[in-house]
Amino acid sequence: MTHASDRDLTIQLQAEFDNSQGVLQTNSKQLKLETGLLNNTGGLLFSAHDLDIQTQQHAVINTDTQDPAMKRGIQAMGNVNLNANALNNDKGVLLAGNDLSLTLQGDHVTHGVMVAGRDMGLQTTGDLTNQIAIRVGRNLSVSAQSIDNTVSGELVSGNNTQLMATKDFTNRGLVDGGHxxxxxxxxxxxxxxxxxxxxxxxxxxxxxxxxxxxxxxxxxxxxxxxxxxxxxxxxxxxxxxxxxxxxxxxxxxxxxxxxxxxxxxxxxxxxxxxxxxxxxxxxxxxxxxxxxxxxIKIEPQVSTQSISEGDNPRYDYTRTITEDKLVLAxxxxxxxxxxxxxxxxxxxxxxxxxxxxxxxxxxxxxxxxxERLGTKTTHDVGTMTKFNVRYCRFGSPFGCIYHDYKDETYAWQRAPVIETLNLTQ
Known part of the structure; x- marks a missing residue:
């Protein structure tokens, strides 16, 4: 159906309006629909000016309207205003040359394509899950109880992007705008x-x-x-x-x-x-x-070294160095x-x-x-050997009769040396 008059076209129905696979377009003034459930499955609702849809407490079904020739969907060269209980836009198209306004009730999950050349407003009383790319030329306003912008979701405007959630806003997708x-x-x-x-x-x-x-x-x-x-x-x-x-x-x-x-x-x-x-x-x-x-992760690293030093006495020992190392920063x-x-x-x-x-x-x-501090501990443990130590080999009540010489080895260690390290520099 094509309406070519220079007057507005208003359709008022209490019952369902079924435009599935149909065409309703006006090439002059505003098209206004006040109906019960609106079924535009595979159909075209088009206005050369503004399109106003009011379905009271009923849903709008705009499924299967994606068309490369753009001859299906809900479209207006001016503004589109849609007020409904619910919207099913699965594989659908909502297109406004100027402003697009959607007022819904309850929870809503976006589907299909929504395009506004100028401003777009999307309002629902429940939770909103956005999984499509919504990009508008000027201002974008979205309000809901909670908003979930999923990985595939985009909320983008050329000017102001306003997102208002009375409870939670969760974003895994893209949000962008001038402000x-x-x-x-x-x-x-x-x-x-x-x-x-x-x-x-x-x-x-x-x-x-x-x-x-x-x-x-x-x-x-x-x-x-x-x-x-x-x-x-x-x-x-x-x-x-x-x-x-x-x-x-x-x-x-x-x-x-x-x-x-x-x-x-x-x-x-x-x-x-x-x-x-x-x-x-x-x-x-x-x-x-x-x-x-x-x-930050610090682990002690241990190294050992065998050392012999000195003549008499001679020290034979193992030097153990325990040093904190920064292994993760x-x-x-x-x-x-x-x-x-x-x-x-x-x-x-x-x-x-x-x-x-x-x-x-x-x-x-x-x-x-x-800043995290660590320690470096050096500990030497081993033996000390004294060579040619003179001792009494044979003695009597009157004193030593015969002296001799021998080597003596003792357990030995140094007191640990502890240093403080700055690990994060």
């Missing part, structure tokens, strides 16, 4: 997870940036801003070769202000065999910061190319690196900078 904004109770970026942006601002109660095994390979997650990075969180964990990076300034604190700048004080920041690096200035406001090598690193400011609480740097290209300042901060 990437994440708000969640808990943010876990793990393994193959990459969070990029010209600017990144993250507000969370807990932020965990960590590793995950993918088969036999350990992958470490990345949070990397091309320019500025602001993190406001109570608990921050960066571990196992994960990276938190900013090409310019970085600020880590306890919350974000209205301008999405880091403010306040985080409760804890743990950087465990991982890297936090800023291409310019770095500011850390944390009540308790731990920068630690989680894998995996230091955490906090780096700024320019100034670094540490404030508020306790800062512990254990067997790890803190490097500032400019000034390193500490305000109200107690610093514990410990």
């Amino acid at each position: 990437t904004q994440i708000n969640s109770e808990s943010l876990t970026n793990l393994g193959t997870g990459r969070i990029y942006g010209d600017r990144i601002s993250i507000a969370a109660h807990d932020l965990i940036n960590k590793e995950e095994w993918v088969g036999t390979i350990q992958k470490a997650a990345t949070i990397a801003a091309r320019n500025e990075l602001d993190i406001g969180a109570h608990t921050i964990v960066n571990q196992e070769h994960a990276l938190i990076y900013s090409g310019s300034d970085m600020a880590i604190a306890g919350a974000l202000d209205n301008a999405r700048r880091a403010t306040g004080t985080a409760n804890t920041l743990t950087n465990s065999s991982a890297t936090i690096e800023s291409g310019n200035q770095l500011t850390l406001h944390s009540a308790d910061t731990l920068n630690v090598d989680a894998h 995996d230091p955490a690193k906090i780096i700024s190319a320019s100034n670094m400011a540490l404030s508020e609480g306790a800062f512990k740097n254990l067997d790890s690196k803190v490097l500032a290209g400019g000034q390193l300042t500490k305000s109200g901060t107690s610093v514990e900078n410990n």
